[in-house]
Amino acid sequence: MNRRDILxxxxxxxxxxxxxxxxxxxxxxxxGVTAPALYRHYASREEILLEVVSESYRxxxxxxxxxxxxxxxxxxxxxxxxxxxxxxxxxxxxxxMMHAPAHTLGAxxxxxxxxxxxxxxxxxxxxxxxxxxxAELLRPLGAQxxxxxxxxxxxxLISIYLRGCLHMDEEAFRxxxxxxxxxxxxxxxxxxxEATQKDLPQDTAAVA
Amino acid sequence: MNRRDILxxxxxxxxxxxxxxxxxxxxxxxxGVTAPALYRHYASREEILLEVVSESYRxxxxxxxxxxxxxxxxxxxxxxxxxxxxxxxxxxxxxxMMHAPAHTLGAxxxxxxxxxxxxxxxxxxxxxxxxxxxAELLRPLGAQxxxxxxxxxxxxLISIYLRGCLHMDEEAFRxxxxxxxxxxxxxxxxxxxEATQKDLPQDTAAVA
DNA sequence: CGACGTGAGTTAACATCATTAACAATGAAT
DNA sequence: ATTCATTGTTAATGATGTTAACTCACGTCG
Numbered sequence: 001m002n003r004r005d006i007l008x009x010x011x012x013x014x015x016x017x018x019x020x021x022x023x024x025x026x027x028x029x030x031x032g033v034t035a036p037a038l039y040r041h042y043a044s045r046e047e048i049l050l051e052v053v054s055e056s057y058r059x060x061x062x063x064x065x066x067x068x069x070x071x072x073x074x075x076x077x078x079x080x081x082x083x084x085x086x087x088x089x090x091x092x093x094x095x096x097m098m099h100a101p102a103h104t105l106g107a108x109x110x111x112x113x114x115x116x117x118x119x120x121x122x123x124x125x126x127x128x129x130x131x132x133x134x135a136e137l138l139r140p141l142g143a144q145x146x147x148x149x150x151x152x153x154x155x156x157l158i159s160i161y162l163r164g165c166l167h168m169d170e171e172a173f174r175x176x177x178x179x180x181x182x183x184x185x186x187x188x189x190x191x192x193x194e195a196t197q198k199d200l201p202q203d204t205a206a207v208a
Numbered sequence: 209m210n211r212r213d214i215l216x217x218x219x220x221x222x223x224x225x226x227x228x229x230x231x232x233x234x235x236x237x238x239x240g241v242t243a244p245a246l247y248r249h250y251a252s253r254e255e256i257l258l259e260v261v262s263e264s265y266r267x268x269x270x271x272x273x274x275x276x277x278x279x280x281x282x283x284x285x286x287x288x289x290x291x292x293x294x295x296x297x298x299x300x301x302x303x304x305m306m307h308a309p310a311h312t313l314g315a316x317x318x319x320x321x322x323x324x325x326x327x328x329x330x331x332x333x334x335x336x337x338x339x340x341x342x343a344e345l346l347r348p349l350g351a352q353x354x355x356x357x358x359x360x361x362x363x364x365l366i367s368i369y370l371r372g373c374l375h376m377d378e379e380a381f382r383x384x385x386x387x388x389x390x391x392x393x394x395x396x397x398x399x400x401x402e403a404t405q406k407d408l409p410q411d412t413a414a415v416a
Numbered sequence: 417c418g419a420c421g422t423g424a425g426t427t428a429a430c431a432t433c434a435t436t437a438a439c440a441a442t443g444a445a446t
Numbered sequence: 447a448t449t450c451a452t453t454g455t456t457a458a459t460g461a462t463g464t465t466a467a468c469t470c471a472c473g474t475c476g
Binding site for chain 3: 001033034036037040041
C-alpha cells in the first residue's frame with residue numbers, strides 16, 4: 001500500500017460525509033488496515049486532507065485546460081469561465097475544498113506546493129485575459145487586475161449559490177451567472193454616477 | 209449562568225483557535241463549570257457554533273447599518289461597501305464564520321432564524337441599490353440582480369484576500385478592492401468584444 | 417548461509433472529544 | 447413542609463488522532 005492507494009479512499013470519504021468523515025480509523029478500515037499503518041505514509045490526518053485539497057486543484061486545472069481548445073482569444077476566454085463554472089457545479093465538494101480555510105484542515109498555513117497549484121490556476125486566468133487585451137477585446141486595465149476581478153466575481157457568486165442562499169436550481173443559476181458576468185463586463189453605472197464619486201464620506205470609526 | 213454568559217466565551221475560543229478550539233470541556237472550564245452543565249442551555253455543540261455564526265451576522269449588520277448615516281443614495285451606497293469591507297477586515301474570523309459551510313459546524317442545514325439573518329443582510333444591499341437606480345445613478349438592470357453581482361464580487365475578492373492568496377497587506381488590498389469595484393461598475397470591454405459573443409462554442413463534456 | 421537493517425504492518429495505550437445517565441443541591445411556590 | 451423545576455455534579459460510553467513497542471517479511475551484504 002502507498003500514498004496513491006490512500007488518496008482515492010480519502011476523497012471518497014470526504015465526498016460522502018465532508019471533512020469530519022475522513023477519520024484515520026475509518027480510512028484505514030476501508031483500506032483493510034489499522035489506523036497506525038497510515039502513519040507510515042502520511043505524517044498526520046492534516047497531511048491527508050491537504051492532499052485532498054491538492055487533488056481538488058488538479059481537477060479544477062483539468063477543467064480549465066480544456067479551454068485551450070478554443071481557436072480565438074474570445075473563445076478561450078469564454079471557455080475558461082465555462083470550465084470554472086462546470087467544475088464548481090459538477091464537483092461542488094471539491095470546489096468547496098479548494099476554498100477551505102487552513103485551520104479547518106488542522107493546518108496553520110498552506111504548504112508551498114499547494115500555494116503553487118493555487119498560483120497556477122490564477123496564472124491561467126491571467127493568460128486568457130492578457131490574450132483578450134492584446135486582441136483589443138478588453139480594455140487595457142492590466143491583465144492581472146482584470147483577471148482578479150473576474151475570478152473574484154465568479155468565485156463569490158458560485159460560493160453564494162453553493163451555500164444555498166440563492167433559492168434556485170442549477171439551470172437557473174447558470175443563467176444568473178451569465179447575466180451577472182454580462183453586467184460586470186459592460187458596467188452598471190449611468191453618466192450621473194461619476195459626479196457623485198467626489199466628496200464621499202468616510203466610514204465612521206469601529207464599534208467594538 | 210445562562211445563554212448570554214456562554215456565547216461570549218464561545219466567541220473568544222473561536223477567535224483564538226478556530227472552530228475546533230470550541231470544545232465543550234474547554235468552554236465549560238472557562239466558565240468555571242463542567243461540560244455537561246452546558247447541555248442545560250444548549251442542546252449540542254452544533255447549536256453553540258450556530259449561535260457564533262448568528263453573532264457574526266449581527267456584527268455584520270451592525271457595520272452595514274452605519275451606512276444609513278449617509279445623506280444621499282450615493283453616499284449610502286458607498287458607505288455600504290465600506291462597511292462590508294471594514295467588517296471583513298476588522299473581524300476576519302467572524303467574516304469567515306459567516307460563510308462556513310453547514311457541515312463544518314456539524315449541521316446538515318442552517319436553521320430558519322439564521323437564514324433570516326442572511327436574507328436581512330442581502331435585503332440591505334438590495335435597498336441601497338434600489339435607491340441608486342431610482343436616483344438614476346445605476347442603470348435599471350434590476351435591483352436584486354445588481355445587488356447580487358456587487359455582493360458576489362465583494363465577497364469573492366475579500367475571501368480570496370483573507371485566504372492569503374493575494375500577497376499584500378491590508379492597505380494595499382483596500383486599494384485593490386476599490387479599483388476592482390471601479391472596473392465592475394464601469395465595465396471592462398471594448399466595442400470589439402460584443403461582436404465575438406455570437407457563435408461561442410460549448411464546453412466539452414465531463415471528464416470523470 | 418546468516419546477520420542485519422528497512423519498510424510496513426500490528427496491538428495496546430493515552431489524551432481528548434461530544435454526549436448521556438443518574439444523582440445532588442438549591443430555591444421558589446403551593 | 448412538601449413539591450417541583452432549575453442547575454449543577456460525577457461516572458461512563460464510544461469515538462477521535464497519535465505514539466510506543468513490537469512483529470514479520472524481504473533484500474543486501476559479509
